[in-house]
Amino acid sequence: MALWEAILCAFLAATLGGLYLAGAFRKQRANEPPLEKGIIPWLGCALEFRRDGVEFLRRMQTKHGDIFTVLLGGSYFTFLMDPLSFGTVVKEARAKLNFTEYAEELVQKVFGYRPSLMTHKIIESASTKHLKGNGLEVMTQAMMDSLQTVMLHSLGSAEVGKPWKEDGLFHYCYNMVFRAGYLALYGNEPRKSKDAQRNDLQHSEEIYEEFRKYDRLFPRLATSTLSYGKRKEAERLKRLFWGVLSVKNVQQKDNISGWVREQEQQLAEEGMPEYMRDRFMFLLLWAAQGNTGPASFWLLLHLMKNPKAMEEVGKEVDRVVKESGQEVKPGSAVINVTKEMLTKSPILDSAVEETLRLAAAPLLIRAVMEDMQLKMNDGREYALRKEDRVGIFPYLAAHMDPEIHPEPHVFKYDRFLNQNGTKKEFYKNGEKVKYCTMPWGAGTSMCPGRFFAVNEMKLFVFLMLTYFDMELVNKEDEVPPLEKSRYGFGVMQPAHDIQFRYRLQY
Numbered sequence: 130m131a132l133w134e135a136i137l138c139a140f141l142a143a144t145l146g147g148l149y150l151a152g153a154f155r156k157q158r159a160n161e162p163p164l165e166k167g168i169i170p171w172l173g174c175a176l177e178f179r180r181d182g183v184e185f186l187r188r189m190q191t192k193h194g195d196i197f198t199v200l201l202g203g204s205y206f207t208f209l210m211d212p213l214s215f216g217t218v219v220k221e222a223r224a225k226l227n228f229t230e231y232a233e234e235l236v237q238k239v240f241g242y243r244p245s246l247m248t249h250k251i252i253e254s255a256s257t258k259h260l261k262g263n264g265l266e267v268m269t270q271a272m273m274d275s276l277q278t279v280m281l282h283s284l285g286s287a288e289v290g291k292p293w294k295e296d297g298l299f300h301y302c303y304n305m306v307f308r309a310g311y312l313a314l315y316g317n318e319p320r321k322s323k324d325a326q327r328n329d330l331q332h333s334e335e336i337y338e339e340f341r342k343y344d345r346l347f348p349r350l351a352t353s354t355l356s357y358g359k360r361k362e363a364e365r366l367k368r369l370f371w372g373v374l375s376v377k378n379v380q381q382k383d384n385i386s387g388w389v390r391e392q393e394q395q396l397a398e399e400g401m402p403e404y405m406r407d408r409f410m411f412l413l414l415w416a417a418q419g420n421t422g423p424a425s426f427w428l429l430l431h432l433m434k435n436p437k438a439m440e441e442v443g444k445e446v447d448r449v450v451k452e453s454g455q456e457v458k459p460g461s462a463v464i465n466v467t468k469e470m471l472t473k474s475p476i477l478d479s480a481v482e483e484t485l486r487l488a489a490a491p492l493l494i495r496a497v498m499e500d501m502q503l504k505m506n507d508g509r510e511y512a513l514r515k516e517d518r519v520g521i522f523p524y525l526a527a528h529m530d531p532e533i534h535p536e537p538h539v540f541k542y543d544r545f546l547n548q549n550g551t552k553k554e555f556y557k558n559g560e561k562v563k564y565c566t567m568p569w570g571a572g573t574s575m576c577p578g579r580f581f582a583v584n585e586m587k588l589f590v591f592l593m594l595t596y597f598d599m600e601l602v603n604k605e606d607e608v609p610p611l612e613k614s615r616y617g618f619g620v621m622q623p624a625h626d627i628q629f630r631y632r633l634q635y
């Protein structure tokens with residue numbers, strides 16, 4: 130064979146091998162879901178998906194129905210769009226559909242954290258102890274105290290009159306809830322130090338500013354699409370957080386939450402090196418603080434845009450405060466809202482659920498560990514291949530389904546309540562939909578902080594409505610659209626902020 134023939138053969142073999150690895154030759158087999166490979170080898174439909182995931186999946190759903198497989202950046206994802214069938218994925222044994230595989234890859238990429246075998250168990254058991262039941266009472270009180278500190282401080286002294294203050298509503302809500310949550314979880318400056326409270330306020334503000342820089346980069350960091358310069362910036366921020374939240378630094382604080390302290394201790398007992406535990410601290414901050422602030426923003430905004438909702442929630446808040454025997458008097462605008470009080474506000478509960486229906490858009494992913502059959506609710510069965518992934522995107526498949534939630538784009542504060550005050554059930558094709566909303570994920574990966582998160586949002590609303598008058602600067606401003614690049618990453622953020630003003634009532 131001539132040399133040029135040998136080179137040509139090698140080139141052809143390499144190209145075919147590359148195309149094979151890129152999945153270009155994959156065909157839909159009998160019993161498999163419809164396949165969509167896009168036109169670019171390896172990337173498949175990744176660009177379209179990243180541009181606007183909702184639009185892309187809606188188009189696929191119209192074309193293929195409620196199950197289909199898509200090539201995205203070298204991996205095949207089977208999307209299940211039938212909410213009545215979610216249970217089969219969520220409850221499937223870990224040996225077949227595994228949550229940790231994909232999650233481990235992601236946390237290594239974005240936080241530099243390599244999970245140990247026990248990490249998930251440690252998070253689960255610490256959360257059961259500290260973010261539920263009696264532990265939740267302690268955490269709710271810590272959040273209450275920190276919220277009072279940051280919210281009342283932001284106004285200065287009430288004695289100098291009650292001037293209006295103006296701010297971006299998203300900035301204000303995220304800032305307040307983030308800083309209070311950070312202080313409640315990671316502790317305060319040692320109380321023996323002079324100016325401890327002032328230092329807490331200043332330090333939490335600095336942390337918030339840096340966190341937001343990372344937060345903005347996060348979606349592109351997770352999808353490996355940052356420019357070189359932005360990647361360097363993300364690396365700088367990551368290192369900054371590993372330092373600020375290092376085990377050594379956090380241990381200097383007073384009132385560290387049991388949730389943070391115990392997880393760190395258990396990882397240490399398991400033999401995890403200290404530098405890796407520093408990274409874990411950053412991962413926890415992200416998980417605990419990245420969603421609740423944006424969710425509180427949407428809740429307050431929807432209440433402000435819906436006078437009837439604001440009136441009903443306001444009446445409920447007043448009643449609960451009065452029933453607790455407290456009164457907000459001029460000059461002493463301080464109330465204490467307890468976990469117990471927060472159990473007596475069904476209207477606010479419904480408004481919180483409705484807010485999360487509209488704003489929470491996580492993408493739940495499971496790795497297929499062996500060739501298997503997926504049985505749909507209507508009896509159809511589909512073959513899944515080992516090493517593919519299964520994706521559930523409840524925002525589109527359930528939250529926005531007009532059959533489950535009529536007028537899905539409208540905020541209805543009492544959507545989740547029956548007239549007699551009990552919780553409503555939802556139906557599709559005449560069948561009850563268990564997974565009618567899934568802001569917290571489900572199954573093994575379900576958010577362990579959900580009870581605390583709801584209490585944080587409710588505390589924030591209790592205090593805002595009790596302490597402040599507030600209004601949008603421009604009452605005609607529409608609710609801003611969602612920032613599309615964040616689909617799949619939890620609670621959505623607005624494409625732009627919206628100005629409001631607030632002042633002390635008393």
Ligand code: HEM
Nearest residue numbers: 249252416417420421424491568569570574576577578582
């Ligand atoms: C509105 C607020 C929140 C929302 C919507 C939310 C949502 C979620 C979702 C969807 C997941 C699962 C992700 C997946 O399946 O891959 C998750 C995981 C997690 N969340 Fe939340 N979360 C919120 C607040 C919180 C808070 C306040 C905490 C703790 C104080 C917390 C702690 C965690 C942790 C530690 C995980 C990872 C669990 C594990 O991998 O074992 N979250 N969250």
